[in-house]
Amino acid sequence: MARRxxxxxxxxxxxxxxxxxxxxxxxxxxxxxxxxxxxAELEPLLAVIAELVxxxxxxxxxxxxxxxxxxxxxxxEANGVGVYTTNLPWSQFPFSTVLTERLGVPVTFGHDVRAAxxxxxxxxxxxxxxxxxxxxxxxxIAGALLLDGKIFSGDGYAGEIGHVNVGHGVPCxxxxxxxxxxxxxxxxxxxxxxxxxxxxxxxxxEVARRVKDGEQDAVAVWHEAVDALARGILVLATLLxxxxxxxxGGLALAGDLLVExxxxxxxxxxxxxxxxxxxxxxxxxxxxxxGAALLAIDMLExx
Amino acid sequence: MARRxxxxxxxxxxxxxxxxxxxxxxxxxxxxxxxxxxxAELEPLLAVIAELVxxxxxxxxxxxxxxxxxxxxxxxEANGVGVYTTNLPWSQFPFSTVLTERLGVPVTFGHDVRAAxxxxxxxxxxxxxxxxxxxxxxxxIAGALLLDGKIFSGDGYAGEIGHVNVGHGVPCxxxxxxxxxxxxxxxxxxxxxxxxxxxxxxxxxEVARRVKDGEQDAVAVWHEAVDALARGILVLATLLxxxxxxxxGGLALAGDLLVExxxxxxxxxxxxxxxxxxxxxxxxxxxxxxGAALLAIDMLExx
Numbered sequence: 001m002a003r004r005x006x007x008x009x010x011x012x013x014x015x016x017x018x019x020x021x022x023x024x025x026x027x028x029x030x031x032x033x034x035x036x037x038x039x040a041e042l043e044p045l046l047a048v049i050a051e052l053v054x055x056x057x058x059x060x061x062x063x064x065x066x067x068x069x070x071x072x073x074x075x076x077e078a079n080g081v082g083v084y085t086t087n088l089p090w091s092q093f094p095f096s097t098v099l100t101e102r103l104g105v106p107v108t109f110g111h112d113v114r115a116a117x118x119x120x121x122x123x124x125x126x127x128x129x130x131x132x133x134x135x136x137x138x139x140x141i142a143g144a145l146l147l148d149g150k151i152f153s154g155d156g157y158a159g160e161i162g163h164v165n166v167g168h169g170v171p172c173x174x175x176x177x178x179x180x181x182x183x184x185x186x187x188x189x190x191x192x193x194x195x196x197x198x199x200x201x202x203x204x205x206e207v208a209r210r211v212k213d214g215e216q217d218a219v220a221v222w223h224e225a226v227d228a229l230a231r232g233i234l235v236l237a238t239l240l241x242x243x244x245x246x247x248x249g250g251l252a253l254a255g256d257l258l259v260e261x262x263x264x265x266x267x268x269x270x271x272x273x274x275x276x277x278x279x280x281x282x283x284x285x286x287x288x289x290x291g292a293a294l295l296a297i298d299m300l301e302x303x
Numbered sequence: 304m305a306r307r308x309x310x311x312x313x314x315x316x317x318x319x320x321x322x323x324x325x326x327x328x329x330x331x332x333x334x335x336x337x338x339x340x341x342x343a344e345l346e347p348l349l350a351v352i353a354e355l356v357x358x359x360x361x362x363x364x365x366x367x368x369x370x371x372x373x374x375x376x377x378x379x380e381a382n383g384v385g386v387y388t389t390n391l392p393w394s395q396f397p398f399s400t401v402l403t404e405r406l407g408v409p410v411t412f413g414h415d416v417r418a419a420x421x422x423x424x425x426x427x428x429x430x431x432x433x434x435x436x437x438x439x440x441x442x443x444i445a446g447a448l449l450l451d452g453k454i455f456s457g458d459g460y461a462g463e464i465g466h467v468n469v470g471h472g473v474p475c476x477x478x479x480x481x482x483x484x485x486x487x488x489x490x491x492x493x494x495x496x497x498x499x500x501x502x503x504x505x506x507x508x509e510v511a512r513r514v515k516d517g518e519q520d521a522v523a524v525w526h527e528a529v530d531a532l533a534r535g536i537l538v539l540a541t542l543l544x545x546x547x548x549x550x551x552g553g554l555a556l557a558g559d560l561l562v563e564x565x566x567x568x569x570x571x572x573x574x575x576x577x578x579x580x581x582x583x584x585x586x587x588x589x590x591x592x593x594g595a596a597l598l599a600i601d602m603l604e605x606x
Contacts, residue, residue, distance in 0.1 A: 240455075
């Protein structure tokens with residue numbers, strides 16, 4: 001298999017991060033990193049992407065073969081189109097076509113969560129499985145669905161497990177109620193702890209520390225998050241029967257503090273469904289980059 | 304494409320039905336039918352299958368190329384194994400291997416709901432779509448998931464949308480609560496109408512007639528069923544983003560009486576998800592046979 005050299009770009013709500021990535025379609029590694037604030041408008045964002053790519057291209061000892069870009073929202077991977085996002089400056093924008101011309105190398109455009117899931121499946125915690133869900137838990141919650149060995153995108157609409165109603169009744173910004181992520185995302189855990197106690201915290205990690213200290217309010221908020229997550233995972237088990245669910249994102253840094261009560265709660269809920277193994281993600285923050293790079297390498301291999 | 308002649312067998316909870324089916328991997332038609340009561344033990348069931356196949360073989364003008372069998376429960380299609388059922392007499396039984404030897408022709412063994420879904424996708428209401436869910440609503444509710452043009456089985460565990468908790472709080476025989484099928488299956492609609500009124504009815508079709516007549520209790524039971532179904536379909540839209548949901552089984556015979564309020568309720572619930580078109584199944588009772596025959600023809604084409 002050919003070794004490829006690509007630039008991977010991960011467009012986030014606040015920051016756009018890039019890395020120089022080298023490897024094959026089976027395993028890649030990131031070397032040099034660069035980042036910028038994500039501009040609030042499209043043309044400045046395209047300029048920032050071009051700058052990041054140029055910077056890393058110059059830093060590379062090798063010719064760059066391709067660029068892989070990933071972003072949140074509804075993404076049409078087949079056509080490299082950013083269809084829709086809630087807080088980023090595009091709608092139906094053909095990233096692949098526009099940036100391939102602008103950068104002078106082949107550019108692929110994919111979905112951040114599905115790309116990170118692809119990386120976990122090829123070289124991380126889901127390696128070797130054919131049916132799994134990779135579930136990053138951060139500001140929001142969405143899943144990458146590995147079905148019969150391929151990441152399923154549902155034309156860009158698949159995997160929104162964070163917006164399944166699990167019955168807790170709390171309204172979500174999406175307009176629905178009871179959404180998993182309204183009580184179980186990292187952001188929700190921090191927000192709900194502060195709402196309950198009046199004490200500001202530095203993210204879900206601080207709530208996790210307070211749970212370890214046995215603080216009652218923290219334990220209650222954590223327990224509600226675990227219950228909602230377990231109910232969401234049960235829905236995945238009922239509809240898709242994954243062999244494993246891989247927990248990623250910021251919340252997975254809590255490790256056993258998350259996995260153990262989640263396993264207990266799932267055991268209490270599950271009936272005839274195949275019981276998914278709960279695993280922690282292996283690639284951490286890098287999964288998005290590595291997945292973007294794998295998408296770029298897959299594109300090169302296919303052409 | 305070669306025209307094939309196969310016997311299709313659909314093992315049901317009370318009856319085992321068979322038909323002579325002719326066609327290609329794109330379109331098939333059933334000609335002669337036969338049926339027997341489903342025996343309560345495995346060896347008599349195998350004997351009944353052999354009898355049905357022999358009877359139809361003798362009635363056929365053509366040599367039989369293969370046999371396609373479908374059944375409910377957890378089915379491992381790849382290996383032709385009946386893994387588990389709640390009320391039929393097998394567990395981990397290798398139907399394909401045993402019956403191929405016994406019948407002297409290649410035998411494939413698949414899942415009834417997924418096979419019926421396959422038929423609707425190849426030649427029925429979901430023809431031409433790449434992402435859809437075929438949802439037969441009868442004694443229970445399970446879905447056949449068409450994902451990127453293929454029926455997804457999840458190693459036999461996929462599609463159990465009838466057992467997703469949609470919050471109505473009614474206990475289900477499966478051990479969970481709030482399951483879609485506890486209030487929305489044909490059986491549930493009849494049972495709940497009788498429980499509410501004390502009046503026995505001849506299935507959900509009679510409840511449907513009473514809904515048309517504007518009878519309040521019937522309308523209330525129907526409304527609860529529609530609400531649970533709409534919530535189940537919303538979960539499918541959130542996780543899989545199907546282009547269409549095809550409603551089948553006995554309840555779909557209610558036609559617009561089902562589809563129109565279901566569409567309204569779904570419109571009221573849906574947020575950012577892709578809105579699936581609601582369609583009625585095209586193949587009716589024959590879908591199971593036709594799907595079993597398609598599985599048999601696919602096996603022949605692959606070998």
